Amino acid sequence: MAIKKRKISPRQKMINLMYVVLMAMLALNVSSDVLNGFSLVSESLNRTTENASQTNQGIYSTFDAQMKSNPAKVKQWYDKAQIVRSMSDSLFNFAEELKIAIVRESDGAEGDVNNIKNREDLEASTQVMLAPGRGRGKDFYNAINSYRDRIVKMVTDKEKKEIISSNLNTDVPAKGKILGKNWQEYMFENTPTAAAVTLLTKVQSDVRYAEGEVLHNLIGNVDVNDIRVNELNAYVIPSAQTVVQGGKFSAQILMAAVDTTRRPTIYVGGREIQSARGLYETVCSKTGDFTLNGFIEMLDGNGEKVRRDFSQKYTVVAPSATVSADIMNVLYAGYDNPMSISVPGVHSNQINAAMTGGSLTKTGDGKYIAKPTNVGGEAVVTVTAQNEGRSQEMGKFTFRVRKLPDPTAFIAYSDGKGGTEQFRGGNLSKQVLMSVDGIGAAIDDGLLNIPFRVTGFETVFYDAMGNAVPYKSNGANFSDQQKNQMRALARNKRFYIAEIHAVGPDGVERTLNGAMQVIIK
Numbered sequence: 108m109a110i111k112k113r114k115i116s117p118r119q120k121m122i123n124l125m126y127v128v129l130m131a132m133l134a135l136n137v138s139s140d141v142l143n144g145f146s147l148v149s150e151s152l153n154r155t156t157e158n159a160s161q162t163n164q165g166i167y168s169t170f171d172a173q174m175k176s177n178p179a180k181v182k183q184w185y186d187k188a189q190i191v192r193s194m195s196d197s198l199f200n201f202a203e204e205l206k207i208a209i210v211r212e213s214d215g216a217e218g219d220v221n222n223i224k225n226r227e228d229l230e231a232s233t234q235v236m237l238a239p240g241r242g243r244g245k246d247f248y249n250a251i252n253s254y255r256d257r258i259v260k261m262v263t264d265k266e267k268k269e270i271i272s273s274n275l276n277t278d279v280p281a282k283g284k285i286l287g288k289n290w291q292e293y294m295f296e297n298t299p300t301a302a303a304v305t306l307l308t309k310v311q312s313d314v315r316y317a318e319g320e321v322l323h324n325l326i327g328n329v330d331v332n333d334i335r336v337n338e339l340n341a342y343v344i345p346s347a348q349t350v351v352q353g354g355k356f357s358a359q360i361l362m363a364a365v366d367t368t369r370r371p372t373i374y375v376g377g378r379e380i381q382s383a384r385g386l387y388e389t390v391c392s393k394t395g396d397f398t399l400n401g402f403i404e405m406l407d408g409n410g411e412k413v414r415r416d417f418s419q420k421y422t423v424v425a426p427s428a429t430v431s432a433d434i435m436n437v438l439y440a441g442y443d444n445p446m447s448i449s450v451p452g453v454h455s456n457q458i459n460a461a462m463t464g465g466s467l468t469k470t471g472d473g474k475y476i477a478k479p480t481n482v483g484g485e486a487v488v489t490v491t492a493q494n495e496g497r498s499q500e501m502g503k504f505t506f507r508v509r510k511l512p513d514p515t516a517f518i519a520y521s522d523g524k525g526g527t528e529q530f531r532g533g534n535l536s537k538q539v540l541m542s543v544d545g546i547g548a549a550i551d552d553g554l555l556n557i558p559f560r561v562t563g564f565e566t567v568f569y570d571a572m573g574n575a576v577p578y579k580s581n582g583a584n585f586s587d588q589q590k591n592q593m594r595a596l597a598r599n600k601r602f603y604i605a606e607i608h609a610v611g612p613d614g615v616e617r618t619l620n621g622a623m624q625v626i627i628k
Contacts, residue, residue: 152308159315166322167192173329184325191261191325195318198254202307202314205243208235209307213300223300232303236295244291251277251310254317261321271320274313341403341417358399358419360385371405391423426492426501438465438486438506441613442557444477445470450492450501457493458501462486464508479508513619514548514559516607534628540593545584548609548619559609562616567603568592577606593627601626 170188173181210218213231218224225231236244255275259268277290288296295303344359360373360380373380373387380387387399399419404412438444446467448460455473464486465479479486488504517529520539529547530539548559561583568576578588585593596602605622 152312156312156315163319184329191321199314202311206304206307226301228300229297231300232295232298248291258317267320271317341415355388358387371403375401394423437509438479439511440482446475446477449473453492459491462488482510511611514550516548532623534626559611562608564607596627
């Protein structure tokens with residue numbers, strides 16, 4: 108352990124002793140899964156570092172090429188890039204030396220950083236970093252601080268400054284302060300070899316990241332694009348060219364080949380807009396066709412003012428929606444009427460609909476079921492949509508409510524090919540007639556396809572004297588008496604099915620008009 112040249116109270120000595128005992132106990136039970144985890148993290152950091160190094164090398168190559176083509180303009184930025192390279196390589200290589208030293212302290216002179224054998228060794232990092240007289244932890248701590256303080260001064264973006272400072276932070280956490288440790292002691296004292304190597308690899312990754320941020324900033328200052336650009340134009344990129352009345356018109360206004368270190372000044376209608384990113388917004392209170400006019404000003408590489416005019420047309424439309432009944436332009440009381448509702452330019456998730464005189468239920472993307480109750484009245488569907496963070500009414504739609512029409516009675520029988528035929532009157536063989544149980548009823552007119560439930564009916568036969576004799580059914584089925592009468596009919600004899608009672612999905616029982624004539628063939 109490192110020698111601490113400061114007076115320690117008996118209580119603190121006891122705490123330190125307990126910490127040493129705890130670490131010793133932990134050392135006896137270091138999980139192989141934990142050590143494997145450090146190896147995986149280290150491998151991932153190495154890949155990230157390698158990618159960053161390749162990217163940075165690409166920027167250095169760009170600097171070299173530009174230095175050859177235009178040394179007068181590039182030299183000051185090129186020289187700074189070389190300083191960044193020297194600083195970064197120095198700290199990176201220092202961390203690599205420490206990794207090798209710790210692994211060799213742990214595994215011997217032939218130790219390999221990429222194949223650590225004694226990963227759980229708690230003494231190697233302590234000896235290399237904290238041993239009295241030869242420990243290098245203090246030097247590494249000072250090197251990180253020096254590099255961080257110098258590198259952040261070369262970054263202009265405040266947010267990136269904070270990221271770099273945070274990555275290379277050497278403040279001792281509160282836990283370490285309680286134990287009276289400095290940074291290098293907190294990081295490397297009694298730390299397994301695998302963990303110590305991972306910590307150093309993390310510093311190397313942070314160095315390459317910081318190096319890359321500075322290089323991107325420097326290459327941006329070179330204005331290398333000025334060599335290729337011979338025309339500058341202003342552009343307006345609207346979020347939409349059609350806007351609903353009451354909504355906002357938004358547009359991104361920019362100039363091609365704009366230098367990010369020189370923000371242009373944007374004027375709309377003669378007034379400068381205050382937006383760091385050129386975002387223009389205005390509330391559209393009137394409908395019609397409009398044109399956004401203005402101009403952009405910025406300084407070129409020679410300090411001269413460049414102006415470009417721009418113009419963008421857009422249209423403001425009145426709130427609108429589309430509501431259509433999927434069957435026809437009426438709604439049927441007590442029935443699940445399918446409807447489609449949409450608003451041009453608005454996603455279905457932002458649309459809400461409600462109906463008076465019944466219920467309206469959403470069943471899918473833009474699909475609804477309307478179930479009105481007031482026959483002969485009206486059902487009003489009101490559509491609203493979320494527009495610019497607020498709910499806006501898009502329209503009201505009125506439908507007349509009708510009672511479901513009466514169904515048509517039929518006798519369903521098999522066609523012998525696996526299908527079903529429906530007999531609605533006329534000639535019918537006795538064999539088919541005797542094979543069926545009863546009758547059914549439904550609306551099936553090409554628009555509606557709605558089954559009804561038959562609750563009862565009569566069959567009317569004629570005796571030898573020509574008298575009509577009615578027989579009642581057994582619900583929707585033929586009764587035994589009816590079956591016997593049909594069985595007794597000769598060829599070309601007829602009977603009638605009348606007084607048919609049926610109940611539809613609206614719950615209304617009705618008596619069907621007319622009668623079905625059946626002629627035995």
